[in-house]
Amino acid sequence: MRHLVTSYLEDHDIRAVSATRRDEVAALLTRANPDLVVLDLRLGQDDGLDLLREIRASSDVPIIIATGHRRDEIDRVVGLELGADDYITKPFGLRELLARIRAVLRRREAGRVAAQREIEKGRCRFGSWQLDRRNRRLTNAQGEPVALSKGEYTLLVAFLDAPQRPLSREHLLQATRIHEDVFDRSIDVQVLRLRRKLETDPSAPSVIRTERGVGYVFTLPVEPL
Structure with a gap:
């Protein structure tokens, strides 16, 4: 063989x-x-x-x-x-x-x-947050670093690449390159974890909004720096 x-x-x-x-x-x-x-x-x-x-x-x-x-x-x-x-x-x-x-x-x-491509994109600002893609560093309004898991980071990047647009769970699965055997509910778990990092009140999210029947919308405009 x-x-x-x-x-x-x-x-x-x-x-x-x-x-x-x-x-x-x-x-x-x-x-x-x-x-x-x-x-x-x-x-x-x-x-x-x-x-x-x-x-x-x-x-x-x-x-x-x-x-x-x-x-x-x-x-x-x-x-x-x-x-x-x-x-x-x-x-x-x-x-x-x-x-x-x-x-x-x-x-x-x-x-x-x-x-x-991610490295070449460099830094961006959304709301009071900044993300430096060169070193995968997220900072809040006070300039303090906020730790992200690999899944949270890839999901955030997927949102930043398509801000203020409804994104389906299937799109987010592909964008985050989660293994095909994982059910799409895993995206909901990652969104919940990311909301805990970005939202003032995760129970009433305003940054990552649920779009019923579609998926999610990242509501903030993204400004390259």
């Missing part, structure tokens, strides 16, 4: 190298500097989740984990929680594997482009 996968990827213009043992992986990561890793969680007699932890401790390389049948559902969930970008279940088709590899690489490239 390893040779079959490698040959198939090579035939589709993807240079591929493979390892059979866990102790080969660290050297390959250093030497080959891969754009993506496909990790079999049943790599020989080793625990693939431990190897996943080791890779994530030193690298943010995209990782697709390969697991067995439904009995490995827990491993899939744990793998995603440990930082895997996607998973594929064995036995899998080579076309599906190729499609998943290309999709993960596209998302990674899109993320890099978005991050660069």
Whole structure:
């Protein structure tokens, strides 16, 4: 299977190298500097989740984990929680594997482009708040920094990119790049948390207003600085 996968990827213009043992992986990561890793969680007699932890401790390389049948559902969930970008279940088709590899690489490239654009946008003001995108720093009217989680920050940026416009939950899901398996109610939770940071009275929000039947509206105008 390893040779079959490698040959198939090579035939589709993807240079591929493979390892059979866990102790080969660290050297390959250093030497080959891969754009993506496909990790079999049943790599020989080793625990693939431990190897996943080791890779994530030193690298943010995209990782697709390969697991067995439904009995490995827990491993899939744990793998995603440990930082895997996607998973594929064995036995899998080579076309599906190729499609998943290309999709993960596209998302990674899109993320890099978005991050660069975010840096280029610099600072902006909305109401009495300021956001510096270069260092992801939000400050209030007194110039004091306000801590934001990753989810709160990405949601705030999505609102600032489209102020005073009704935005659906589906749009916000895509804009914040939340995993597709997460239900759209998770957006409501993130909005609630962001309101607690921005609103004078979160129970009567005026900055992030609920638009019934649509989603949410960020009511403040945004001024670039």
